[in-house]
Amino acid sequence: MTLSAALLPLQFSGEFLYWALIFFVLAIVAGLAGFRGVAGLSMEIARILVLVFLVLAVIALIL
Structure with missing residues (x-):
């Protein structure tokens, strides 16, 4: 981590929501299309990304 990155406040972008979508x-x-395994795995990844987004959004609001 560089010094300039350490001095910047916590910045949050909507990348997690983009990838979740x-x-x-x-x-x-x-x-x-009938690919139930891929569909289930994709929904699980989307769910995790939305949860990560929500956690980071709460942290960003608190700080």
Whole structure:
């Protein structure tokens, strides 16, 4: 970690929501195509990314 990165306040972007949306759409398409394993895995990844987003958003609001 560089000194300038350590001095910057906690900045948060919506990258997690973007990737969660990508995996959610992938899960829907895979589910419609009949690939249940891929759909389930994609939904699980999307769920984890949304949870990480929420945790980071709460931390950013507190700090």
